[in-house]
Amino acid sequence: MFSVRPILRLETTELPMADELLKRHEKNPILTYKDLPYHVNAIYNPGAIKHGDKYVLVPRVEYANRDNDLHVAWSDDGVNFKVSPDAIKVPGTDEELAWEKHRYDARVTKIDEWYYLAYCAQTMTETVRIGLARTRDFQSFERMPFQTPPWSRNCALFPEKINGLFARLERPMNGPDAITFISYSPDLTYWGGWQPINLVPQTWTRAKWGIGPTPIKTSHGWLLIIHGVWYALNYVYRLGVVLLDLEDPSRVIGQCPDFIFTPREYYERVGEVPNCVFSNGAIVEPDGEVKIYYGAADTCIGLATARLNDLIQVCLDGIQPPRIITY
Numbered sequence: 576m577f578s579v580r581p582i583l584r585l586e587t588t589e590l591p592m593a594d595e596l597l598k599r600h601e602k603n604p605i606l607t608y609k610d611l612p613y614h615v616n617a618i619y620n621p622g623a624i625k626h627g628d629k630y631v632l633v634p635r636v637e638y639a640n641r642d643n644d645l646h647v648a649w650s651d652d653g654v655n656f657k658v659s660p661d662a663i664k665v666p667g668t669d670e671e672l673a674w675e676k677h678r679y680d681a682r683v684t685k686i687d688e689w690y691y692l693a694y695c696a697q698t699m700t701e702t703v704r705i706g707l708a709r710t711r712d713f714q715s716f717e718r719m720p721f722q723t724p725p726w727s728r729n730c731a732l733f734p735e736k737i738n739g740l741f742a743r744l745e746r747p748m749n750g751p752d753a754i755t756f757i758s759y760s761p762d763l764t765y766w767g768g769w770q771p772i773n774l775v776p777q778t779w780t781r782a783k784w785g786i787g788p789t790p791i792k793t794s795h796g797w798l799l800i801i802h803g804v805w806y807a808l809n810y811v812y813r814l815g816v817v818l819l820d821l822e823d824p825s826r827v828i829g830q831c832p833d834f835i836f837t838p839r840e841y842y843e844r845v846g847e848v849p850n851c852v853f854s855n856g857a858i859v860e861p862d863g864e865v866k867i868y869y870g871a872a873d874t875c876i877g878l879a880t881a882r883l884n885d886l887i888q889v890c891l892d893g894i895q896p897p898r899i900i901t902y
């Protein structure tokens with residue numbers, strides 16, 4: 576668990592505006608299609624974790640035929656990554672592999688000595704469900720049972736058992752009625768006890784919302800970075816943050832009403848899917864810095880950093896009443 580220094584009530588003027596909590600890295604975008612040794616369309620939406628003293632990303636690579644698969648990228652400093660030229664191989668029968676014409680949006684969770692990758696497994700005809708693989712070293716991978724029937728996306732395992740059971744978040748549907756659920760399992764095969772995660776809807780999440788990276792355990796609750804979507808001319812993808820109860824993570828105990836990150840830079844505004852920042856990977860450093868890796872415009876990868884304390888604070892500040900503007 577990441578225990579943070581006690582949060583003092585900060586003067587309003589000292590706490591950055593929600594939209595200024597994350598600082599973009601000066602080397603952004605840190606990975607682009609040019610980082611593969613052959614012709615690809617895009618690299619984005621990486622899962623992220625530390626393995627020993629190495630930073631590991633599991634990005635989605637979109638090839639020149641527009642199939643998608645997961646690769647591994649390694650770094651000593653969390654900024655300069657080298658991407659493996661080959662996709663991760665998850666052994667499977669023909670039937671299993673037919674579910675996985677595309678693999679993408681992996682959330683990486685360490686439980687005991689295993690790293691689990693919960694990813695979107697999508698067929699040729701775009702039916703999508705959650706696949707699960709595990710590895711100890713990011714070199715060889717074992718297949719685990721499919722986690723859901725179709726349709727489900729945005730899944731992450733919690734990094735420890737809760738009340739003696741594995742726990743996960745996933746979103747069984749798409750569209751405005753899509754609800755993120757928590758469920759529990761004794762063995763990562765049989766799941767039950769579904770409970771919805773009841774966020775207070777905000778305008779910027781109204782089209783849909785889903786989880787971001789694997790939940791982060793803190794002394795104040797499970798910190799969950801989310802994505803939220805609403806229309807401009809097209810969908811606009813932004814990031815937000817909520818806090819879930821440690822014992823019963825279906826309970827939202829804090830929620831920042833504002834988004835904390837929104838497309839502003841050229842590489843976030845322009846690309847395959849414009850106006851999109853989407854994160855499924857974050858790493859918390861021992862000093863409380865959170866490295867948030869994100870896909871920008873479904874085209875490349877950016878890095879933004881925040882203070883864990885600040886992210887918790889804006890959740891605890893709570894749901895603000897609607898701002899009433901009088902003319």
Ligand code: BMA
Nearest residue numbers: 620680812848851853870873
């Ligand atoms: C979501 C997922 C993400 C993608 C985003 C924007 O629904 O498919 O992988 O980055 O849309 O296209």
